[in-house]
Amino acid sequence: MRVICPHCLSTNNVPKLEVYKKANCGKCKESLLDPHPIALSSDNIDAILESTEVPIIVDFWAPWCGPCKMFAPVFEQAARAYPLRALFAKVDTEAEQFLASRFKIRSIPTLIVFKEGKEIERVSGALSDEDLDVFVERFL
Numbered sequence: 001m002r003v004i005c006p007h008c009l010s011t012n013n014v015p016k017l018e019v020y021k022k023a024n025c026g027k028c029k030e031s032l033l034d035p036h037p038i039a040l041s042s043d044n045i046d047a048i049l050e051s052t053e054v055p056i057i058v059d060f061w062a063p064w065c066g067p068c069k070m071f072a073p074v075f076e077q078a079a080r081a082y083p084l085r086a087l088f089a090k091v092d093t094e095a096e097q098f099l100a101s102r103f104k105i106r107s108i109p110t111l112i113v114f115k116e117g118k119e120i121e122r123v124s125g126a127l128s129d130e131d132l133d134v135f136v137e138r139f140l
């Protein structure tokens, strides 16, 4: 299974397992099991959407958005909760206005789930820990 290293963004091939004890990036040697949300930009988004086999959960946010800031730690915790089962990424809609219009973001925060390069679901508004877990589990 192909996964993106959240540290250096290189593609790794890892066996598909139920539980991972250890998995390190072949390039930067950082652990693939200690992920943090990666920042998507118009430069890297297409390569990442196309080369990732697990569901990608993308948080569209902006620095001036209060609910986005409150949601950020919830999203980071979820990123650590599903190592190698889902990829968590963020789009700063202030810096990446092209992506905000490409994905027709009308309010933030908005979460979009991509699988095999295609949008399969979206939800607007900050979710609680529990609601985010329930949301993510639907796509694993």
Ligand SMILES: [Zn+2]
Binding pocket: 005, 006, 007, 008, 009, 010, 025, 026, 027, 028, 029, 030
């Ligand atoms: Zn790496």
